[in-house]
Each structure stands twice: as C-alpha cells, then as structure tokens.
Amino acid sequence: MSRDENGRAKLRMDRRKFGAALAVLGVGMGTEMFASTGEPEVLQLKRNGWMPNNERLPVLLYRGAFAVKGDVAAEMERVFEQNEWPPQWRNGVYPFHHYHSTAHEVLGFAAGWGRIMLGGEGGHEVRVNAGDVALLPTGTGHCRVEASEDFLVVGAYPEGEHWDICRSAPDEAAVERMRRVKFPASDPVHGANGPLVRHWMAKA
Template identity: 55%
Template sequence: MTSHSPDRRLFSAAADAAVEHFMLTAHDWVPNNARLPVLHYRQAIVRPDAGLDLASTMEQRFNRNGWPPQWRWGIYDFHHYHTEGHEVLGVFAGSAQVMLGGPGGRTVTLEKGDVVVLPTGTGHCCLSHSDDFTVVGAYPPGEHADINRAAPDAAARRRISTTPFPDSDPVTGAGGPLTALWRHAGR
C-alpha cells in the first residue's frame, strides 16, 4: 500500500481517533463482560471513500478488518445483550443516547462517525435518537447477535466467557486498540 492510498489516509485518521475504553460489571440482570472493556472510538470514520457513502465505507472497513457487516438499522429501545458474539456498531447517520450496561448503566452519546465495540454480554439500549440515526452492525466470523432480555443461565455465562478474541480491531486492523486492550485484559 502506498502512502497516497485512500486506505492509508483513512487508517491514519482512525488511528488518531479518540478511543475511550471502560469496564462494565454485572448490573441487575445484565451480565456485561467481566474481562473485556467496551471501546468507543469517537469520530473514527467520518469521510466516505471515493464513490461510496459513509455506511458502505464502514462496511468495507469492518469487513477488511475481519468483522463482516451483517445489517444496517438502529439500536433496540429495550435492554438486551448478546451471548454469541462481540458486536461493533458504526454510526453512519444521526446521533443517539445509548445506555450501556443494563438498566441504570452508563449513558453514552453516539454521533455520526463514531464506532462502539461491545464485548459479549454487554447490555445496551437506545434511550433516544435523531430521526435519521442508523448504524452498521458487524461481528467476527462465526459470531452473531442472539437477543437476550433476561438473566443468563449457566450455558449463556459459559458462552460469554468463552467467546474467542477477534483477530483484529474493526476500525484499525491488526495491532489496533481492541487487540491490545482485549489481549491484555484476557490474561
């Protein structure tokens, strides 16, 4: 790849994006993930690639980095979590207030260009949103979003704790913040 490549420019912009990471402990009936932090990349992907819209640019980026995109939509307005997949959400339109961690959890603002990575077990719920709020959802290969709205049983807890680490960061690729933080946290 040359230094003039659009991918290099976008990779550099993403690498410079502010990445906030935080842990969420079990809360109420939501298990969250005791080992892996949530990552929030602010303004990670803000310019579309040539000839593409922002949603397609996010999908291509996630796919190239080993997180095949699965859908475009919003975020459910009820608390839920997934036991069978880590989830990346890329905001390509609008903004929203999203609660992470279950009822009474942490409220974050997601805006166009933001990307959030939720490890398995992380509760999430859209509290409010602009009329145009839409995200791209993606998961590592072999993982998907089962919808859970009640306390996990032993089998669900086992799935959460044994979901494999992804091979790369969905925004920056191999060696990005996710791989560094999650591999360190998993020790």
C-alpha cells in the same frame, strides 16, 4: 541504492511498495476515510442487576473514527469486512435493554445521533454521532434511549459469529456461551495492531 551530489546514500522505493508500507502502518493512501486515529474511550462495566456485562473486556468507543462524507455506511462495511468483522445488518439500536451471549459486536454509527445506555438500567449513558464506532464485548448491555430520525447503525461481528438477543439474566448455558466466544483476530476499525488488541489482550 544511489547517491546524491554530496555522496550521501539515497533510498528509492517505487510507489506500489511505498503504499504497501504505509498500509502496514495504517497511514497514507486510502486512510482519508478515517477522521481520527486517536485512542478510543475505554469503559469497563461490571455486572448490573440481571445484566451480565463483561468484567474482563472493556467497551471501546472510537470517537470520529470515520469522516462523515459520502456513503459512510458503505465505508464502514468495507472497513469492517477488511478487518475480519463482516457486517450483518443496517438498522438502529433496540429501545430495550439486551445483550448478546454468542458474539462480540461492533456498532458503526453512520448517520444522525443517538443516546445509548450501556450496562443495563441505570448504567452508563453515552451520546454517539455519525462517524463514531462502539465495540461491545459479549454480555454488554445496551439500549437506545433517544435518537434522531435519520439514525443509522451498521452492525458487524467477528467472522463465524452470529448474534442472539438476551433480555434476562444469563443461565448456565448462556454463561458458557459467553465464555467460549472467540477472541477477535483484529480491531474492526484499525486492523491487526489496533486498540482492541492492546486493550483486550491483557485481559483475555
């Protein structure tokens, strides 16, 4: 510690330590990849016909989570991987209602736009654009209603989880699989202290 000309204490921190401190807070160097740090939209879905949805854990919609510049898909993959949600595919969203009984899922919308129905037939329709991210807890129904020709989605799942496709009401085995899906270690976009932890922890 040193002192200025008025005798006041001055704190010094080298650039590397300063960068590390900012990284812990989720700001500073490297965060230009994020277009928005605001809270996600929260959507709590109930069972809808044969679609189980997830009555404990809400869907989280991160609007403008990534800046739309450069290779957005690669940047999403890098961030998801860093936050312990390894990406498993690049494609779109299936045009039929389905859910996953073996994994939570994060969808990073890397290009174009789409209209997605969440929660099964007659559920909750949302429009998503490049830079948005949707976090779907296991059991959440989803289906592509319409999309632009360049619509591109990055799909990722917590470490050790692999997706299945379910298109009918869950039987006892599927209910048990969903019950046993592990709680994620961190938020796929913002890391260990991100919104997932706050919004899901209280309901897990």
